[in-house]
Amino acid sequence: MMHSGLVILEHMIPLHIYHAKQCDPKKCTGKKLSRFNLAILHDNPRKLPREAILLDPLAEQALSPSDNAKFGLVVLDCSWEEVECVFPILKRLRFKHRALPFLLAANPVNFGRPFKLSTVEAFAAALYILGEKEQAEQILNKFKWGQTFLELNREPLERYSKAKDSTEVVRIQGEYL
Numbered sequence: 001m002m003h004s005g006l007v008i009l010e011h012m013i014p015l016h017i018y019h020a021k022q023c024d025p026k027k028c029t030g031k032k033l034s035r036f037n038l039a040i041l042h043d044n045p046r047k048l049p050r051e052a053i054l055l056d057p058l059a060e061q062a063l064s065p066s067d068n069a070k071f072g073l074v075v076l077d078c079s080w081e082e083v084e085c086v087f088p089i090l091k092r093l094r095f096k097h098r099a100l101p102f103l104l105a106a107n108p109v110n111f112g113r114p115f116k117l118s119t120v121e122a123f124a125a126a127l128y129i130l131g132e133k134e135q136a137e138q139i140l141n142k143f144k145w146g147q148t149f150l151e152l153n154r155e156p157l158e159r160y161s162k163a164k165d166s167t168e169v170v171r172i173q174g175e176y177l
């Protein structure tokens, strides 16, 4: 659908960012998404939608196409040094915590490193796995290295997006580790 020069996708999954203000705002991919109105920034975790899926690198369960993301996806935009302190605190808020399976980062800070994705890469990977490939492309297109993320990870992303459940995602991941 076209509206005032903007492409609005029909079935967009709401993207929420809890921003912990620990990063360089010029390099922050979450802030950039919010400037383009592609994600909503929050500074209070209690305002996040509880029924949403929290993308948590420490979660026990992997995201899979069987997850229901109609209430949205949440990313915690914090420093990687703080991840082990902040995610356990968010456990009290009863989100559905999900880890992303093996994928390589393409952002300039962590290029080529598995699992350590930027905010936009984490959202795009989740959207792709959940079958929202157009929305994944739309957010990555705001970054000059965005397409590289898809090129590096196309094969595993396609396979994860066809998996039946989390167990199958983990089995596929095992072939790349």
Ligand SMILES: C[S@@+](CC[C@H](N)C(=O)[O-])C[C@H]1O[C@@H](n2cnc3c(N)ncnc32)[C@H](O)[C@@H]1O
Pocket (backbone or CB within 6 Å): 023, 027, 028, 029, 030, 055, 056, 057, 058, 074, 075, 076, 077, 078, 079, 080, 083, 098, 099, 100, 101, 115, 116, 117, 118, 119, 120, 122
């Ligand atoms: C640690 S922050 C770093 C953000 C960075 N400042 C930026 O500008 O993109 C990245 C967030 O993306 C999500 N994320 C990244 N890799 C992930 C993975 N392997 N599994 C689940 N979530 C992941 C998490 O919510 C994580 O807190």
